[in-house]
Amino acid sequence: MAARQSSGGRIKENVASEVPAKNEMGRGFLRGLPNPEELAKYEKVIPGGAERILEMVETDARHRQEREIQEARNQIRTTRIKQLITFVLVLVAGVFGGILMVSGSELAGLIIVLIDAVAVVGIAVYGGKIGGV
Numbered sequence: 001m002a003a004r005q006s007s008g009g010r011i012k013e014n015v016a017s018e019v020p021a022k023n024e025m026g027r028g029f030l031r032g033l034p035n036p037e038e039l040a041k042y043e044k045v046i047p048g049g050a051e052r053i054l055e056m057v058e059t060d061a062r063h064r065q066e067r068e069i070q071e072a073r074n075q076i077r078t079t080r081i082k083q084l085i086t087f088v089l090v091l092v093a094g095v096f097g098g099i100l101m102v103s104g105s106e107l108a109g110l111i112i113v114l115i116d117a118v119a120v121v122g123i124a125v126y127g128g129k130i131g132g133v
Helices: 036-045 049-102 106-126
Strands: 003-005 011-013
Touching: 036 049, 049 106
Parallel strands: none
Antiparallel strands: 003 011
């Protein structure tokens, strides 16, 4: 077994090989939760240890769920802001093109309105993702 230095300057045996590894989710247990046999071993070594491990896993799961919910809310907010900015830019470009057409620059106004319309169709079709990004 390898040795490692503890914070107090003493050398301790490395017991990492004796501690069960985290289970994979595919084996039917929660992430980070040892299987029942290993959990029983922990309980024998440290009375109340199994309960502490369960609480730790539950706390971790709750924290992960809260982060995922917050991430989803942030993504929704970002999407709404992008939609609002796109709407305003399309509206401004359309109004500007219309003003140019009314004021005598029909060709310039028409080009701006057509570019604006193509951009709106492109956003509707491709969802704002260009080049696979």
